[in-house]
Amino acid sequence: MMILSGDPPRSRILTLVLVVIILALAATPFLFPGAKALNVAAKICVFAALVASYDLLLGYTGSVSFAHTMFYGIGSYAIAIALYGMGPNWAAVATGTVVGLPLAALLALAIGLFSLRVAAIFFAMITLAVASAFQVLASQLSWLTGGEDGRSFQLPELLRPGTVLISKNLFGFEINGRILTFYLVFAVSALMILALLRVVNSPFGRVLQAIRENRFRAEALGFRTVFHLTYANCLAALVAAGAGILNALWLRYAGPDTSLSFSIMLDILLMVVIGGMGTIYGAIIGASIFILAQNYLQSLMGVASKAASEAGLPLLPGLLHPDRWLLWLGLLFIASVYFFPTGVVGRLRNPAGDKGGDLH
Amino acid sequence: MTDLAATDPLPKPKRDLAPILLPIALALLMIPLIGSTSSWLTLTVASLAMGMMIFIMASGLTLVFGLMDVLNFGHGAFIAVGAYVATLVLAPFAASIQADSLWMNLAVLAPAALLSMAVSGALGLVVERVLILPVYGQHLKQILMTTGGLIVAEQTMYALWGPQIIPMPLPASLRGSFILGDVAIAKYRVLAMLIGLAVFIAIQLVLNRTKLGLLIRAGVENREMVEALGYRIRRLFLGVFMTGSALAGLGGVMWALYREQVHASMSDDLTVLIFIVVIIGGLGSIGGCFIGAILVAMVANYGGFLVPKLALVSNILLMVAILMWRPRGLYAVTSR
Numbered sequence: 001m002m003i004l005s006g007d008p009p010r011s012r013i014l015t016l017v018l019v020v021i022i023l024a025l026a027a028t029p030f031l032f033p034g035a036k037a038l039n040v041a042a043k044i045c046v047f048a049a050l051v052a053s054y055d056l057l058l059g060y061t062g063s064v065s066f067a068h069t070m071f072y073g074i075g076s077y078a079i080a081i082a083l084y085g086m087g088p089n090w091a092a093v094a095t096g097t098v099v100g101l102p103l104a105a106l107l108a109l110a111i112g113l114f115s116l117r118v119a120a121i122f123f124a125m126i127t128l129a130v131a132s133a134f135q136v137l138a139s140q141l142s143w144l145t146g147g148e149d150g151r152s153f154q155l156p157e158l159l160r161p162g163t164v165l166i167s168k169n170l171f172g173f174e175i176n177g178r179i180l181t182f183y184l185v186f187a188v189s190a191l192m193i194l195a196l197l198r199v200v201n202s203p204f205g206r207v208l209q210a211i212r213e214n215r216f217r218a219e220a221l222g223f224r225t226v227f228h229l230t231y232a233n234c235l236a237a238l239v240a241a242g243a244g245i246l247n248a249l250w251l252r253y254a255g256p257d258t259s260l261s262f263s264i265m266l267d268i269l270l271m272v273v274i275g276g277m278g279t280i281y282g283a284i285i286g287a288s289i290f291i292l293a294q295n296y297l298q299s300l301m302g303v304a305s306k307a308a309s310e311a312g313l314p315l316l317p318g319l320l321h322p323d324r325w326l327l328w329l330g331l332l333f334i335a336s337v338y339f340f341p342t343g344v345v346g347r348l349r350n351p352a353g354d355k356g357g358d359l360h
Numbered sequence: 361m362t363d364l365a366a367t368d369p370l371p372k373p374k375r376d377l378a379p380i381l382l383p384i385a386l387a388l389l390m391i392p393l394i395g396s397t398s399s400w401l402t403l404t405v406a407s408l409a410m411g412m413m414i415f416i417m418a419s420g421l422t423l424v425f426g427l428m429d430v431l432n433f434g435h436g437a438f439i440a441v442g443a444y445v446a447t448l449v450l451a452p453f454a455a456s457i458q459a460d461s462l463w464m465n466l467a468v469l470a471p472a473a474l475l476s477m478a479v480s481g482a483l484g485l486v487v488e489r490v491l492i493l494p495v496y497g498q499h500l501k502q503i504l505m506t507t508g509g510l511i512v513a514e515q516t517m518y519a520l521w522g523p524q525i526i527p528m529p530l531p532a533s534l535r536g537s538f539i540l541g542d543v544a545i546a547k548y549r550v551l552a553m554l555i556g557l558a559v560f561i562a563i564q565l566v567l568n569r570t571k572l573g574l575l576i577r578a579g580v581e582n583r584e585m586v587e588a589l590g591y592r593i594r595r596l597f598l599g600v601f602m603t604g605s606a607l608a609g610l611g612g613v614m615w616a617l618y619r620e621q622v623h624a625s626m627s628d629d630l631t632v633l634i635f636i637v638v639i640i641g642g643l644g645s646i647g648g649c650f651i652g653a654i655l656v657a658m659v660a661n662y663g664g665f666l667v668p669k670l671a672l673v674s675n676i677l678l679m680v681a682i683l684m685w686r687p688r689g690l691y692a693v694t695s696r
């Protein structure tokens with residue numbers, strides 16, 4: 001209870017699902033052999049943390065930001081540039097972290113002070129504009145960021161796949177640097193999510209929810225809403241940058257497509273809404289559903305598309321083409337905003353289907 | 361307060377001229393910076409043409425927001441849909457597009473543009489009924505719903521037309537430039553400017569000279585009051601939404617011809633630009649939107665000429681500067 005900050009999942013099925021997901025993630029290197037499974041698991045960890053930090057903004061303060069990938073990208077690029085420039089050592093990892101995190105927080109502070117005073121809609125538009133400018137900037141400053149190609153780099157000795165820590169024992173498993181990196185990603189993501197859970201269940205988190213429900217009233221009660229919103233924005237940016245660092249460490253690469261593009265922003269939005277806004281746990285569920293769909297639904301759709309084209313149906317092969325998987329998730333997204341605005345988590349906690357939801 | 365006799369005309373509202381002077385001052389300021397008059401003229405015409413196209417696309421968005429407090433994040437999809445629909449007409453008639461006769465070109469272009477407007481307007485009807493009506497009055501859900509709509513629309517376009525870039529060549533008679541002395545002015549830009557001006561004047565006339573426009577302006581200022589007077593503002597809103605979508609479609613055709621290519625991702629880039637324009641102009645203000653569009657285009661063109669590196673972030677800098685000056689945009693129409 002302590003570790004969950006007194007905010008348990010509050011649903012037997014949800015608890016079960018979460019335990020299964022977390023156990024499966026933790027045991028991936030041993031349960032599911034192969035590079036793809038490990039990649040999927042690491043991506044779920046990174047995105048669970050990233051989406052949870054976005055949930056702090058969207059679900060708990062009710063402000064829609066389109067600049068979240070920017071902070072994610074800052075983390076990724078900071079570590080990539082440091083490791084690329086200083087060589088594969090731990091000092092570079094530390095430098096990247098020490099530079100990247102405050103940079104993200106500072107930028108979040110600037111955006112927050114500039115645009116959180118006004119209505120949610122203004123904030124959404126301004127973050128969208130700033131994020132797109134940042135993306136262009138990152139691809140133009142090619143001497144620093146490597147432009148469209150991004151930056152590939154080497155990890156410190158300990159984390160490389162070639163480093164064998166425990167050679168094959170009698171169970172037939174080998175612990176190498178890759179698996180160690182996976183557990184690093186797993187542990188740091190878990191820590192960040194627990195920290196976010198702590199934040200939203202603190203008095204500060206309650207004020208955020210009060211602002212979400214009725215900003216005017218929160219202000220009348222004496223809370224400096226701009227301060228609280230900006231603070232939440234900075235915290236979310238810090239966690240997003242942390243997730244970006246993990247992502248870059250795992251991929252050994254940072255580039256516009258993997259860390260900055262607008263489509264990642266849409267992915268985050270989809271994950272948080274499908275999982276359930278304002279729950280934090282929704283992030284884990286949403287990220288798992290989305291990334292599993294991204295990696296495994298596509299092959300399923302490929303089969304369906306082939307079958308449709310062989311049956312000579314019009315249009316369907318195009319709509320079922322593996323590259324169009326986002327179409328179906330987009331429809332699911334609209335349906336979930338409309339029919340169950342509290343997402344999977346809200347649905348599981350309240351199966352009666354209270355359609356009002358707690359988001360206005 | 362001075363007393364007015366019954367026969368005196370009502371005092372005219374004070375005209376706010378500063379925003380109008382802004383682009384003019386900016387253009388004049390650029391003459392010495394750019395140096396040669398001919399390149400200045402070319403750049404100015406280019407920015408006016410680009411600004412008019414952006415205005416056409418953005419006008420619907422700003423009105424929809426002003427009237428109903430609805431922000432459509434999927435507005436960019438109408439632009440791309442308009443452009444794609446135009447290719448449906450233009451591709452089979454490629455021969456008459458390439459013929460060197462203005463009338464033959466226009467005979468294909470005009471129906472193509474009209475069809476685009478009809479399709480995006482009809483799509484606007486569907487979007488308003490399906491996506492916006494259910495979450496009416498809830499900002500957060502509106503943003504999410506329309507963003508979802510954008511994803512679905514974009515993916516459907518990919519599914520229907522494929523992910524490749526479709527070329528959309530300019531008609532033969534619109535290619536090339538008018539040469540006046542040593543100034544070259546692209547013909548298509550003149551056409552774009554004319555259409556943009558026509559749209560602006562038409563919108564202004566409807567808004568200021570008709571009863572419909574009176575209702576729209578009244579609705580922007582105070583929706584509940586208009587409803588209390590017995591007008592169905594929902595229906596009015598639907599009309600404005602469809603018109604805005606149709607205009608976005610027209611803008612999409614013009615932009616595609618300007619770039620001579622069509623791609624579903626064009627909606628993403630333009631959405632950002634349009635948002636900046638709408639913010640700069642003041643949400644809900646057509647005049648502000650017009651000036652904002654021209655300002656954005658000017659900064660893009662002049663900036664691209666003078667400091668190419670800066671052109672990438674120039675829009676953001678412009679927005680910050682304007683919002684520092686007037687925090688609610690050039691013309692603050694709504695009280696929100």
